[in-house]
Amino acid sequence: MKDLAVFLSGRRVGTITQAAGLRFRYDEEYRAADDPTPLSLSMPLSEAQHGNRVTLAWVNGLLPADREVRARIAERGGVRAADPAALLTVIGLDCPGAVQVVPVDRVEEIHRPAALAPVDDEWIGARIALLRRDEAAWQIADERWSIGGGQSKFTLARGFAGEWYDPQGAAASTHIVKPGVPTARLQALNEHASLTVLRALGIPAARSEYLEFAGQSALVVERFDRVRREGEVLRVHAEDLCQSLGNQTTYERYGGPTAREVVDLLRRHAPGAPERFAEALAVGYLLGSPDGHARNYSALLAGGRVALAPLYDVASSLPYEIAGVGVMHQRKVALAIGGERTFGLVGVDQWQRFLTANSLDVEWGLGRVRELAEQLPDALASTFDALAHLPGADELRPRYVDGVAWSCGRTLDLLEQAGR
Numbered sequence: 001m002k003d004l005a006v007f008l009s010g011r012r013v014g015t016i017t018q019a020a021g022l023r024f025r026y027d028e029e030y031r032a033a034d035d036p037t038p039l040s041l042s043m044p045l046s047e048a049q050h051g052n053r054v055t056l057a058w059v060n061g062l063l064p065a066d067r068e069v070r071a072r073i074a075e076r077g078g079v080r081a082a083d084p085a086a087l088l089t090v091i092g093l094d095c096p097g098a099v100q101v102v103p104v105d106r107v108e109e110i111h112r113p114a115a116l117a118p119v120d121d122e123w124i125g126a127r128i129a130l131l132r133r134d135e136a137a138w139q140i141a142d143e144r145w146s147i148g149g150g151q152s153k154f155t156l157a158r159g160f161a162g163e164w165y166d167p168q169g170a171a172a173s174t175h176i177v178k179p180g181v182p183t184a185r186l187q188a189l190n191e192h193a194s195l196t197v198l199r200a201l202g203i204p205a206a207r208s209e210y211l212e213f214a215g216q217s218a219l220v221v222e223r224f225d226r227v228r229r230e231g232e233v234l235r236v237h238a239e240d241l242c243q244s245l246g247n248q249t250t251y252e253r254y255g256g257p258t259a260r261e262v263v264d265l266l267r268r269h270a271p272g273a274p275e276r277f278a279e280a281l282a283v284g285y286l287l288g289s290p291d292g293h294a295r296n297y298s299a300l301l302a303g304g305r306v307a308l309a310p311l312y313d314v315a316s317s318l319p320y321e322i323a324g325v326g327v328m329h330q331r332k333v334a335l336a337i338g339g340e341r342t343f344g345l346v347g348v349d350q351w352q353r354f355l356t357a358n359s360l361d362v363e364w365g366l367g368r369v370r371e372l373a374e375q376l377p378d379a380l381a382s383t384f385d386a387l388a389h390l391p392g393a394d395e396l397r398p399r400y401v402d403g404v405a406w407s408c409g410r411t412l413d414l415l416e417q418a419g420r
Contacts, residue, residue, distance in 0.1 A: 004085060004092070005107050006039065007100040009235050013039055015104065021052030022059065022085055035303035037237050039099075041269060042246035054246035059084045061243040061295070062095045065150040065250070068136035093144035093170040094155070097225050097301075098235035100170060109170060116157055116165035124164060124177070125214025127154060131179050132216075145173055148240065148295065149313070153178045156220075157233070172233045174226045178219045184320055186392045188219035190400065191315040194287060195221075197383040201375060203283060204310040210390050217391055224310045225300075237301045238309055241265065241294040250295045252335055257294035259335045263358040269306040270299065276308050278360055282369045285333050286376050286407050288318035288343055293334035317343075318403025319396060343407065347414035370415055373408040380404050
């Protein structure tokens with residue numbers, strides 16, 4: 001594999017090499033700059049070179065997790081699917097955060113004018129329909145963008161007048177289109193409702209729309225790692241917390257980061273973020289969102305400043321039955337709360353254990369759990385009132401609203417039984 005040049009917001013920050021594993025080295029000029037932004041919290045600027053563990057974890061966080069998607073990228077680029085860094089030579093020009101990656105002998109590709117191909121509803125609808133037929137068809141033609149995760153998606157750029165474009169080459173995308181998980185009916189609408197109710201509760205979450213293109217409905221999420229300024233789209237650096245912790249495993253139960261590790265990381269780098277994370281953990285639990293692992297939390301990085309990014313990839317499992325058992329049975333949250341992961345079983349003891357172990361104020365934490373449990377059912381019902389015009393909302397509403405009412409009622413009962 002050729003060495004890879006790594007850029008943040010168009011500025012070269014270092015180089016990835018491969019020799020007995022991956023290595024990343026910062027450029028000395030970049031390290032000496034005024035208030036430089038680290039590539040990752042797992043790669044502090046205090047050290048010039050970083051080894052295989054953190055570099056590989058960081059690279060994998062930029063890439064689709066689906067093996068078939070990776071195989072198709074590899075085939076298109078003539079590289080090995082098992083070589084994550086090589087995959088970035090094919091699709092590294094528009095990555096998560098402010099990152100762009102390109103072979104060192106092709107750095108001019110970073111600086112070419114942005115190529116935005118206008119597309120219409122028919123084109124977008126056909127793209128969504130293709131993903132519904134073929135979940136691994138994330139990319140078409142010679143697209144050069146990369147996004148992590150396992151759920152099918154593709155990117156678009158929205159113009160300042162609301163028109164849509166297919167971003168090509170090094171052009172920055174602004175939105176992510178997700179048809180939804182095919183085994184969970186109306187999952188894309190579920191995610192839109194979840195993000196909407198979070199914002200209604202004052203919890204920062206990615207902005208989303210549920211749109212129809214030529215008869216094909218999909219979730220369209222506005223990227224929080226892009227901002228519009230003075231007629232152009234700028235990249236904002238962000239990384240998921242698996243990257244921040246140098247851990248390429250996603251789920252806690254398989255060796256991925258724990259809630260304790262996340263809180264410790266945030267306390268070191270981002271004042272106030274541990275409380276925001278605890279709040280996010282609580283509302284995700286009450287919503288019945290099973291996928292709140294460390295890769296679905298991100299940090300925003302700007303110079304030496306770090307903040308927890310808006311929440312994303314939040315959707316409920318509650319509207320979906322499993323083999324005829326009750327709504328809450330056999331469902332688990334990704335990050336254990338005080339040693340418990342099963343929805344409906346996290347009570348005062350577990351919350352106290354979590355809050356105490358993470359040096360968070362117990363009275364504040366239990367009060368916030370209660371407050372969210374009291375507010376969430378009505379907030380979700382109001383959210384569906386506002387979404388009533390969307391296709392499928394009348395079908396999803398009772399299953400989701402009733403499930404959350406059960407979840408919140410169960411939590412309030414457990415708090416009452418303990419006198420809290």
